[in-house]
Amino acid sequence: MRLSASELSQFGEELGRSLQAPKVIGLSGELGTGKTTLIQAICRGLGAKARATSPTYALVHHYDAGPTPVYHVDCYRLRHPDEARDLGFDDMIREGAIILIEWPERAGAWAPPLDRHFQLSYDDDPSRRVVTALAHV
Ligand SMILES: Nc1ncnc2c1ncn2[C@@H]1O[C@H](COP(=O)(O)OP(=O)(O)OP(=O)(O)O)[C@@H](O)[C@H]1O
Numbered sequence: 186m187r188l189s190a191s192e193l194s195q196f197g198e199e200l201g202r203s204l205q206a207p208k209v210i211g212l213s214g215e216l217g218t219g220k221t222t223l224i225q226a227i228c229r230g231l232g233a234k235a236r237a238t239s240p241t242y243a244l245v246h247h248y249d250a251g252p253t254p255v256y257h258v259d260c261y262r263l264r265h266p267d268e269a270r271d272l273g274f275d276d277m278i279r280e281g282a283i284i285l286i287e288w289p290e291r292a293g294a295w296a297p298p299l300d301r302h303f304q305l306s307y308d309d310d311p312s313r314r315v316v317t318a319l320a321h322v
């Protein structure tokens with residue numbers, strides 16, 4: 186899919202409306218390809234309300250979609266996969282959360298198995314992004 190920014194937002198909102206917890210979604214792609222834009226749209230679709238971000242885990246943003254916890258985890262700044270050990274993935278899984286992970290590959294084996302994985306990349310048209318659904322893993 187080659188999506189404009191508003192189409193990418195619409196895609197994310199629809200995806201968010203359709204998600205049933207528990208679910209783990211990975212978003213990969215170069216800087217500025219729209220991962221955060223997509224995650225924010227998914228959260229809108231989920232009706233997720235932001236909770237205070239823990240200063241200890243600035244990489245983890247916590248939302249609530251009604252009774253369902255939603256976590257946005259950005260692994261970009263991890264210098265080594267082992268730094269993902271303390272991000273709390275096990276607890277999130279135990280809670281039956283919806284977990285949205287930017288750069289899941291940087292968490293290596295510490296990342297939980299992904300139910301869906303999207304790759305974002307630049308298009309020749311600078312106002313569009315290519316969104317590819319990778320095989321469910
Ligand atoms: N079709 C498009 N879809 C999404 N974003 C677009 C599109 N066209 C242009 N943009 C712009 O690209 C930028 C995407 O930024 P965003 O923070 O979502 O990317 P990111 O992949 O999360 O980057 P980072 O890796 O730095 O966190 C925004 O400034 C947005 O306005």
Ligand SMILES: [Mg+2]
Binds near residue numbers: 220221287
């Ligand atoms: Mg981002």
